[in-house]
Amino acid sequence: MSIRSFLLSSPIFLGVFLFQEAFVTQMRLPAGGINLLLVIALIWSALSTPEIGALTGFGAGIGMDLSQTSPGPMGHWTLVLIIACYAVAFLGYGDDNIRGNPINIVLLTTIGVVASQTVFLVLGLMLGQQIGSIGNIIFLLAGSAFWTAIISPLLLKVVSYLHANIFGSRAQL
Amino acid sequence: MRYGGDNRGRLLIIVLVVTTLFLITLDLRGVQVINGLRTGTQTALTPVQKVGSWVVSPFRNFLSDVTHLGRTRNQMEKLKTENDKLRLALQNRQVADAQLKQLKGVLNLAGTAGFKVVNAKVISQGSSTSFTQTITIDAGTTSGIHTNMTVLSGYGLVGVVKYAYTNSALVQLASDPAFRIGARIAGSQQIGILSGQGTRKGVLQLLDNTTRIHTGDALLARGSDNGRPFVPGVPIGEITSVSNSPGAVTQTADVKFYTNFSTLGVVAVVVSGASSDPRDSLVPPKPHPTPIPTVTIYATPGAISPSPTATK
Numbered sequence: 183m184s185i186r187s188f189l190l191s192s193p194i195f196l197g198v199f200l201f202q203e204a205f206v207t208q209m210r211l212p213a214g215g216i217n218l219l220l221v222i223a224l225i226w227s228a229l230s231t232p233e234i235g236a237l238t239g240f241g242a243g244i245g246m247d248l249s250q251t252s253p254g255p256m257g258h259w260t261l262v263l264i265i266a267c268y269a270v271a272f273l274g275y276g277d278d279n280i281r282g283n284p285i286n287i288v289l290l291t292t293i294g295v296v297a298s299q300t301v302f303l304v305l306g307l308m309l310g311q312q313i314g315s316i317g318n319i320i321f322l323l324a325g326s327a328f329w330t331a332i333i334s335p336l337l338l339k340v341v342s343y344l345h346a347n348i349f350g351s352r353a354q355l
Numbered sequence: 356m357r358y359g360g361d362n363r364g365r366l367l368i369i370v371l372v373v374t375t376l377f378l379i380t381l382d383l384r385g386v387q388v389i390n391g392l393r394t395g396t397q398t399a400l401t402p403v404q405k406v407g408s409w410v411v412s413p414f415r416n417f418l419s420d421v422t423h424l425g426r427t428r429n430q431m432e433k434l435k436t437e438n439d440k441l442r443l444a445l446q447n448r449q450v451a452d453a454q455l456k457q458l459k460g461v462l463n464l465a466g467t468a469g470f471k472v473v474n475a476k477v478i479s480q481g482s483s484t485s486f487t488q489t490i491t492i493d494a495g496t497t498s499g500i501h502t503n504m505t506v507l508s509g510y511g512l513v514g515v516v517k518y519a520y521t522n523s524a525l526v527q528l529a530s531d532p533a534f535r536i537g538a539r540i541a542g543s544q545q546i547g548i549l550s551g552q553g554t555r556k557g558v559l560q561l562l563d564n565t566t567r568i569h570t571g572d573a574l575l576a577r578g579s580d581n582g583r584p585f586v587p588g589v590p591i592g593e594i595t596s597v598s599n600s601p602g603a604v605t606q607t608a609d610v611k612f613y614t615n616f617s618t619l620g621v622v623a624v625v626v627s628g629a630s631s632d633p634r635d636s637l638v639p640p641k642p643h644p645t646p647i648p649t650v651t652i653y654a655t656p657g658a659i660s661p662s663p664t665a666t667k
Contacts, residue, residue, distance in 0.1 A: 204407030233364045240371045248396040251481035256389045257378030314532030314553030
């Protein structure tokens with residue numbers, strides 16, 4: 183892992199963060215919509231080594247914590263994403279059955295999004311936040327899974343291309 | 356080959372997690388640097404969000420139409436008959452009309468109560484990914500908006516200003532799960548606590564179990580000291596169902612908010628409350644059913660031509 187590669191990927195995540203905050207949140211998509219930064223961070227991690235996955239989670243998590251819509255303390259999303267991105271990268275690392283198959287990456291990302299939100303929720307409860315009705319939570323989690331499963335295949339090609347160009351050595355999907 | 360990890364990798368994970376826990380601790384202890392980071396980010400994002408709001412507006416209208424297909428079907432059928440240019444002009448006009456209608460409504464409400472308000476456009480709706488319900492408006496501290504101010508729509512309560520930035524403000528909607536407000540029933544003056552549930556429905560917990568509440572009762576804000584965070588008398592919603600469990604310590608009821616949070620375009624922030632409590636004067640009037648004219652025909656044997664008589 184090189185610092186240069188990590189720094190090169192920073193503008194991409196900054197751009198995604200700006201796009202998410204300025205455009206995606208305006209769309210008012212049904213069923214809670216989608217968080218592009220979360221999805222792209224997980225796809226990026228699925229293509230990376232566990233160390234880069236954890237660093238990606240850290241960077242993306244800081245971005246999500248800086249978002250005005252984040253209800254928790256600074257570091258809440260960061261902690262969740264370090265764990266989630268590391269876990270996703272760890273599961274896929276060295277296993278070409280997962281890494282080389284786009285369907286498996288989409289599945290891994292979708293499960294990762296739902297798991298991240300669930301962990302975020304549990305951490306929020308531990309930090310004393312209100313979470314609302316169970317029905318609404320299940321609806322939002324299902325909505326997130328739906329939107330991630332729809333958007334991930336569309337993003338995968340672009341993210342894979344950018345990842346291959348920055349880290350060089352990996353085969354592009 | 357399965358990844359087994361090495362010392363360098365483990366050290367990195369530990370450093371990142373410890374840094375994150377450090378950040379959480381700093382934020383929970385109220386360190387100003389962390390708050391400054393968020394404020395700075397929001398200040399930098401506001402112009403981008405305004406551009407985004409302008410760019411996304413046509414797509415948002417389209418998505419809204421798809422979501423509310425049943426309600427806008429008649430409108431869509433009319434639009435089908437017109438050409439593309441007229442359709443675009445009509446859509447732009449509809450956006451302006453909707454905002455004007457909302458603005459008129461909110462000014463009427465604020466005027467009746469005697470509130471001093473600052474109007475603002477909704478420039479962003481918070482993502483539900485974090486299980487919160489928020490909107491961002493395009494007016495901030497430079498317009499006299501500060502935290503803990505009541506936010507209204509033409510129908511009633513929208514929420515409360517959670518954070519005020521230089522040119523924008525984050526509003527916590529009444530539907531947010533963390534939202535709590537002291538409320539009273541119009542007429543009977545029973546008091547209770549209303550909490551958001553993440554949807555357009557809230558739950559009212561009455562403080563007194565001896566009196567009865569009924570479906571359709573209107574709910575108003577009780578108000579706070581100096582009108583912050585809530586000015587008194589603002590309509591919140593109406594009771595849709597009452598739960599009267601014999602063994603329960605308190606009565607609870609489901610409340611449907613008057614405001615439709617998914618269609619907010621223009622809102623007003625109450626910067627100064629009324630000199631006197633408006634009491635029940637802001638309760639919206641009950642809708643009156645429009646009489647349907649019926650035609651009765653009396654058939655008289657032997658008559659040449661029966662004439663219809665219109666009755667109401």
